[in-house]
Amino acid sequence: MQRKVNIMFLEILIFGTIRGALLALLALGFSLVYGVGGLLNLAHGAFFLITAYILYWTIPLLAAIPALSYYPLLFGIAAVISLSCVVAIGAVTYLGLMKPLQKSHIGVVIVTFALAFFFEQFVSFAGDPKSHYIVPPVPNIVTILGVRVLQQQLVFVLGSVILVTLVTLFINRSKIGKSIRAVSQDSEAAKLVGINTDRVMMTSLMISALLVGFAAVLYAPGNYIAPRIGWGYLLLAFSVTIFGGMGSIPGSILGAYVMGYATSLTDYLINPSFSEIVPLIVILVMLLLRPQGLLGKKGLQ
Amino acid sequence: MVKLQFDWESAGNRFEALVNRFVKWAFSFRGGITLVCLGGLLCLPLTGREYLVTIVITAMILAIFAASWDLLAGFAGQTSFGHAAFFGISGYFTAALVKFYGVHWFVAIFIGAGCAVIFSLLIGIPCLRLKGPYLALGTLAFALILYNLFLTGDWLGGTEGISALPNIGDVFVVFYIVAAFMVASLIIMRAIVDSNLGTILKAIRDDEVGADATGINTTVYKLIAFMVSGLFAGIAGALFVLDTTAVNPALFQPLYSFYAIVMASIGGIATIYGSIVGAFLFRLTGELLRPLAAASLLIFATILILIIRFAEEGVMNPVLGHVQDLWDKIRGR
Numbered sequence: 001m002q003r004k005v006n007i008m009f010l011e012i013l014i015f016g017t018i019r020g021a022l023l024a025l026l027a028l029g030f031s032l033v034y035g036v037g038g039l040l041n042l043a044h045g046a047f048f049l050i051t052a053y054i055l056y057w058t059i060p061l062l063a064a065i066p067a068l069s070y071y072p073l074l075f076g077i078a079a080v081i082s083l084s085c086v087v088a089i090g091a092v093t094y095l096g097l098m099k100p101l102q103k104s105h106i107g108v109v110i111v112t113f114a115l116a117f118f119f120e121q122f123v124s125f126a127g128d129p130k131s132h133y134i135v136p137p138v139p140n141i142v143t144i145l146g147v148r149v150l151q152q153q154l155v156f157v158l159g160s161v162i163l164v165t166l167v168t169l170f171i172n173r174s175k176i177g178k179s180i181r182a183v184s185q186d187s188e189a190a191k192l193v194g195i196n197t198d199r200v201m202m203t204s205l206m207i208s209a210l211l212v213g214f215a216a217v218l219y220a221p222g223n224y225i226a227p228r229i230g231w232g233y234l235l236l237a238f239s240v241t242i243f244g245g246m247g248s249i250p251g252s253i254l255g256a257y258v259m260g261y262a263t264s265l266t267d268y269l270i271n272p273s274f275s276e277i278v279p280l281i282v283i284l285v286m287l288l289l290r291p292q293g294l295l296g297k298k299g300l301q
Numbered sequence: 302m303v304k305l306q307f308d309w310e311s312a313g314n315r316f317e318a319l320v321n322r323f324v325k326w327a328f329s330f331r332g333g334i335t336l337v338c339l340g341g342l343l344c345l346p347l348t349g350r351e352y353l354v355t356i357v358i359t360a361m362i363l364a365i366f367a368a369s370w371d372l373l374a375g376f377a378g379q380t381s382f383g384h385a386a387f388f389g390i391s392g393y394f395t396a397a398l399v400k401f402y403g404v405h406w407f408v409a410i411f412i413g414a415g416c417a418v419i420f421s422l423l424i425g426i427p428c429l430r431l432k433g434p435y436l437a438l439g440t441l442a443f444a445l446i447l448y449n450l451f452l453t454g455d456w457l458g459g460t461e462g463i464s465a466l467p468n469i470g471d472v473f474v475v476f477y478i479v480a481a482f483m484v485a486s487l488i489i490m491r492a493i494v495d496s497n498l499g500t501i502l503k504a505i506r507d508d509e510v511g512a513d514a515t516g517i518n519t520t521v522y523k524l525i526a527f528m529v530s531g532l533f534a535g536i537a538g539a540l541f542v543l544d545t546t547a548v549n550p551a552l553f554q555p556l557y558s559f560y561a562i563v564m565a566s567i568g569g570i571a572t573i574y575g576s577i578v579g580a581f582l583f584r585l586t587g588e589l590l591r592p593l594a595a596a597s598l599l600i601f602a603t604i605l606i607l608i609i610r611f612a613e614e615g616v617m618n619p620v621l622g623h624v625q626d627l628w629d630k631i632r633g634r
Contacts, residue, residue: 101610
């Protein structure tokens with residue numbers, strides 16, 4: 001009995017960590033873009049979707065090249081291609097759609113909403129509306145502390161932690177990171193001291209696209225992809241951002257892991273279908289009790 | 302003692318003034334066009350083409366839906382991306398009432414819309430803590446979660462939904478019922494927007510802090526806007542379900558919220574009547590694009606991006622403005 005409870009506890013812990021790693025990747029970029037420019041990117045989930053589909057489409061193309069018979073290598077090249085595509089899409093989205101509409105925040109929201117639809121319809125038009133499966137590059141199963149986990153998921157957690165740390169360091173230490181923080185604090189003043197705010201916002205959108213693309217590259221294999229999945233990931237990013245505090249980077253990371261454990265706890269203790277409602281309950285409770293989020297700034301904008 | 306007497310003379314005068322205003326409006330440019338279009342619409346069933354009539358019925362229902370979004374987003378400035386939630390909630394309740402409890406459809410529409418109003422309060426109270434873009438996302442989250450709940454849960458028919466509702470009547474009867482609902486809803490919404498309440502809503506939209514400072518209780522008025530919008534979205538949802546005689550969780554998809562936004566943006570945001578133009582254009586182009594089934598939504602998404610990016614005023618007002626200039630020129634003014 002004791003042993004069974006122990007295993008369950010470990011399972012909750014491990015799957016909660018995996019979930020938290022996913023949520024951190026999703027929420028960090030989302031929160032960053034909002035914090036820097038006050039821009040809300042509803043196409044955030046669609047970035048995940050398009051990365052997963054580009055990956056899915058490039059793998060068979062690359063497999064035609066005989067030199068690339070080793071699957072993890074092929075997968076790596078496909079991943080690099082899809083990541084660079086999604087970062088480019090992020091840059092184009094900012095320059096083409098967000099920058100001209102910055103004056104009206106609602107305009108940005110509607111246009112990114114339309115963009116999310118555009119991607120959803122694009123993948124179901126260019127491909128087909130059915131679900132697909134991407135073969136994971138490292139499909140083995142390993143046992144950690146008596147819990148059976150896909151190696152793929154371990155790589156994902158590791159990659160997520162590394163990337164999140166790198167991005168946090170980049171924002172805290174580098175020169176561009178400094179200007180990102182300057183713009184997020186006061187964009188008018190940042191402009192006055194000669195910071196190119198447009199470029200800073202474009203960079204933050206590209207970082208956000210990179211993070212969400214990375215989540216797609218490592219999380220989508222082994223899970224099913226379908227044109228409608230983007231909305232679910234958007235919802236997750238949103239609830240974590242509300243939970244952790246809008247525009248707060250440590251808040252998003254902390255919120256992501258807390259939400260991850262909470263979701264995996266509900267999965268085990270109550271019912272997996274109940275965990276669908278967890279984001280809603282989190283959003284509701286947080287909005288009523290602490291609208292600025294866990295680590296958010298006072299005075300919600 | 303004060304003599305209580307109904308003042309026939311002044312009532313008569315007021316009625317006469319109203320008639321005069323109506324006649325003046327009917328002979329003005331916009332009034333004339335509206336009346337001609339309305340007349341043309343009402344004559345449509347006389348052509349006897351059932352297919353065309355069914356298309357126009359959905360267009361009219363969607364016009365109510367788009368206008369309700371326009372009221373909330375265009376006038377009160379509370380952009381909702383979860384409008385499908387009101388639409389779906391009302392649709393489900395109406396369907397359940399008609400199918401399982403044998404309630405008359407006319408009563409069911411209003412009960413369904415009432416449920417949508419209650420639900421809009423439930424959404425509105427927490428979401429009012431969110432402003433601008435975040436409100437949009439919060440409402441989207443609500444609709445998505447409802448979609449998932451109805452999809453995974455097994456209440457009210459699960460994935461299949463409720464189907465085989467009794468028909469209201471002949472297609473042509475439905476046409477006139479829906480037309481009556483559309484005309485009434487849009488006139489009421491326009492009246493609300495032009496009234497004192499509408500002015501307050503516009504004030505909140507343009508400067509919320511300023512509105513607060515002048516003593517307007519912004520929370521209450523935003524909630525009122527949510528409820529009014531929920532009511533009309535609910536009516537549209539109930540009519541939609543009664544017209545298609547089936548309901549399923551797909552009604553909660555972001556797709557329907559997207560429809561409302563596309564239609565209102567095509568017609569012109571913050572015009573109410575633009576929604577009719579938007580809905581008819583949307584439905585008719587949708588029908589024309591039917592051979593390209595998979596691409597049609599892709600095309601609409603592109604159209605929406607382009608309209609928001611390059612023509613924020615939509616179609617109705619600029620086109621009417623140009624036509625009016627032309628008309629004035631023809632008459633030599």
